[in-house]
Amino acid sequence: MANIFLSPSAQEFNPYVDGGNEEYYMNLLADALEPYLQSSGIGYGRNNPQKSFTDAVRLSNEGKYGLHLALHSNAAPPAQSGQLRGSQVYYFPDSPQSQQAAEIFAENIKKIYPNPDLVKTVPTTTLGEIIRTKAPAILIEIAYHDNPEDAEWIREHIEEIAANLAQSLGEFLGVPIQPPEDVPMGTVTTQGGRLNLRMEPTVNSDIRAKIPNGTKIPLLRSVNGWYLTQYQGSRGYVSGDYIRLE
Numbered sequence: 286m287a288n289i290f291l292s293p294s295a296q297e298f299n300p301y302v303d304g305g306n307e308e309y310y311m312n313l314l315a316d317a318l319e320p321y322l323q324s325s326g327i328g329y330g331r332n333n334p335q336k337s338f339t340d341a342v343r344l345s346n347e348g349k350y351g352l353h354l355a356l357h358s359n360a361a362p363p364a365q366s367g368q369l370r371g372s373q374v375y376y377f378p379d380s381p382q383s384q385q386a387a388e389i390f391a392e393n394i395k396k397i398y399p400n401p402d403l404v405k406t407v408p409t410t411t412l413g414e415i416i417r418t419k420a421p422a423i424l425i426e427i428a429y430h431d432n433p434e435d436a437e438w439i440r441e442h443i444e445e446i447a448a449n450l451a452q453s454l455g456e457f458l459g460v461p462i463q464p465p466e467d468v469p470m471g472t473v474t475t476q477g478g479r480l481n482l483r484m485e486p487t488v489n490s491d492i493r494a495k496i497p498n499g500t501k502i503p504l505l506r507s508v509n510g511w512y513l514t515q516y517q518g519s520r521g522y523v524s525g526d527y528i529r530l531e
Contacts, residue, residue: 287458288328290345291315292355292414295334299360302367302436308334310439311356314427314450317443320465321451323503323515327460342417351458352386353422354450355414358430358439367431371403375415375424378408382421390425390453397449398428399438425450465503471512471528473500486511486522493521504528 293315299307312334322329330348332341338355345353361369372394376387387406395401409415415422427446428435439446448464455462473480479495486508496502496516502523506513511522 287326287460288330288348288350289322289454289458290330290332290341290348290350290353290418290420291318291322292332292338292341292345292353293334294355294357295332295337295341296357297334299358299430301358301430301440302433305440307358307430310430310443311358311427314356314439314443314447317447318450320503321447321462322454324463324465324468324505325451325455325460326505326513326515326520327454327458328515328520338414342414345422346417346419350420352382352454353414353418353420354454355422355424356450357424357426358428358435359426360431361429367433369429370400370432370435371405372398372428373405373407373426375407375409375412375426377415377422378410380421383415383423384408386421386453386457387423389456390423390450393449393453393456394425397442397445399434468503468505470501470531471504471514472531473498473502473523473527474529475527480523480527482514482516482519482521482523484521486513488524490522494519496523501531502528504530 293311294307297308374387374391376383395404475498481492482494483490502514504512
């Protein structure tokens with residue numbers, strides 16, 4: 286099954302024009318992307334925005350991911366502050382998969398960014414999240430947060446950008462992307478305890494997480510009385526005996 290590591294910016298010290306900051310908006314974008322991952326059966330890990338990129342690299346390298354996706358927004362050098370626009374997708378030139386992913390994401394971003402000629406792929410051998418991850422990695426500078434038009438575009442198009450990123454992920458991973466509204470939901474219904482999320486659809490399988498009673502979860506697939514689902518970044522199976530269909 287496809288898995289990715291999602292790493293939105295932890296740089297709260299980079300302010301946006303008219304308020305907010307890079308950490309806030311990139312995590313908002315990651316939040317909007319997660320339902321597409323859940324509805325499409327794509328497993329994922331995610332960084333802790335309170336920690337540094339080195340911690341994100343560590344978490345990424347502890348798992349088995351098909352792509353490390355870092356989400357950022359950009360700022361021009363002081364002499365050009367507010368004057369630059371565009372989107373850059375950084376990749377590791379020694380990794381064919383990294384370059385392939387960058388090209389897919391850039392081509393799709395061109396379809397929604399107001400100035401598609403300003404969307405570029407950029408090779409790098411210096412960015413830590415690109416060169417230090419075991420998984421092929423890309424880092425996307427969505428647009429310039431110190432430019433009024435770019436900052437406004439990000440703020441007003443979070444959902445559209447998330448859907449676009451999801452489509453690119455599907456192309457790279459070879460996974461059909463399902464819009465979140467197409468996925469049925471169920472509610473965990475126990476006697477008050479937590480429901481085991483297991484690696485396989487059997488009571489003897491390892492437990493990946495415990496889901497509280499009353500939690501709504503996506504029902505991605507039915508397998509012999511069990512449901513494949515996603516909960517807080519962990520994917521696995523829950524017994525249908527404890528699920529009330531919505």
